[in-house]
Amino acid sequence: MERFVDQCCEKCTHTKDTPCKDFVDCCLEGPICHDSEECAKKRKAIVEKVTLNEKFVIC
């Protein structure tokens, strides 16, 4: 998972053709539709890579 739009696992169904209503929240707080530490870590890794300082991310 390099970008938020990439699926974290097969449980994520968000694409432009099959949109998920929670997609925006899911980027920073996800996964929302299922529980998975591993999927959460994948999102966190995207964030951490570009975070400038502790004020950078706005939830």
Place this chain on the structure above:
Amino acid sequence: MYEKHIMICGATGCLSSGSNQIAEALTEELEKQGIRDKYRLVMGGCPGFCEVGPIIVIYPDEVFYCRLKTEDMAELVETHLIGGEIVERLLYKGPDVEAPARFYDDIPFYSKQKFNVLRNSGLINPESIDEYIMRGGYRALKRALQMEPQAICDEVKDAGLRGRGGAGFPTGVKWGFTNKAPGPKKYIVCNADEGDPGAFMDRSILEGDPHSILEGMIVAGKACGADEGYIYCRAEYPLAIRRLKNAIEQAEEYGLIGENILNSGFNFKINIKEGAGAFVCGEETALLASIEGKRGMPRPRPPFPAQVGVFGKPTTINNVETLANIPLVVKEGGAEEFAKVGTEGSKGTKVFALAGKVRNTGLCEVPMGITIEEVVYDVGGGIQGGREFKAVQAGGPSGGCIPKDLLHLPIDYDSLTQAGAIMGSGGLVVMDDRTCMVDLAKYFLSFTQKESCGKCTPCREGTKRMLEILERITEGEGVPEDLDTLDSLAYSIKDSALCGLGQTCPNPVLTTIRYFRNEYEEHINENYCQSGICKPLFQYRIDKDVCNGCRACVRVCPVEAIKGEKKEPHEIDQELCNRCGSCVEKCRQDCILITRVGSEADVGN
């Protein structure tokens, strides 16, 4: 994970002063040291302080380096990135700081600013939708998709957001008109046709944070019942257009533009229309005509665009800065937060392009209600060369001149209008005591006259007649009746021109007559321009009591009009002098005086 993030200003201002070359030199140096992978280099948006560009900000250390040259990069890498020491000589220095300033908080230029619209500029990679989302992006869209259109309009209205493009019409009310207009097809248009000379607020927002505009437009679409939008952006903003296209592609891929956005059943698509740069196309009905492929000319209103807009359909037109505010207003709790800043009638912040004779030129975002004095002296750092403030032109060529007596004036829609100026899109041109206000009025009027589309007689002919009078006055051929004629013509144009541009273009003339009438009278009655700008109306003379005969003026004079022996007072041959002013710029003794034609003594330098 990166050790540090190096944000290089990649906006047009810094690009033109060499930030691309800085980035190349930095990359080369990092590669030479074999440490390229440890650092993230981003060509970000504009941090605003164009005067000291090119700029690099290093995070998480929070160090602001400025006035950089390619040859500084080796030291930056060696000392800061490898050695962990700050390179003091590359920090901001100036008469307004006691010691080199390390970060935004220490630099007076930023001290009174509040970043709403520019919240992401310089912090995120403008080509990354992920980073926009990390900064709270698209939350307002998600919320808006769950709201009723009228509720969104009401919220924007309650926040007190007024259009940032010039007229200051309440945005929520405008959206409500389009929402209530009948018909299944409606449009949202983003007016990115920034045409005021010296203004670059919209360009910087588009270049630095393009997704904020897209989000603002989609929310506006939901509020107005529109399913399609156009961004009308002038073609001479290629970087802004490139970043917008990239942002649209990303938002489409993420399912934030297109069909059934976030599974809400709401559809919205965005097109870009490149304009050819006519000033009049910033006027909304001319802009709509241009989108339709017609010649950009205004049309009478009513019907207003909210009823009959682009392709004959109800249309909301919002300026770039207005739309960039929308994600802040519509997010959870955003309206209340937004309304806390500003004045009773003007909420939020305003972005200004600060230009002219001020020390710190660039882009600034300040709370509404801040005084002109604070902007000129605290943000702008005062007048260049320690000279005296004379006036500020607010609102571009259709705005008005505000004199020194009104330095305490708060910057808000109503105060500026009462003073005869307008907020306009946000140009602030500061003038010092060497500015001739008659010449200034002539300059701005010549701009609007050239840009007049010619459709309506008052603007087409009236501005031409006014310009002819101003030209006569600055050439020493003015007559006492000219001031009444200018006044009468100005009000006729204001009352009868077809569009907002025509109705406001006499403002610079009216305000300079109102606040600097003595200068007009001096030009007309005494054939004298005290500022030394109108060439037939003054002479340069050397103050023999002060001149030390250094010959600096002799060397610089292009027509060899200055004579005199070394260490002896010099003299100007009035027959040869073309009043280019090179000697004034060069003289270290301030001994070149501006005097009346034929006069031996008088006045200032």
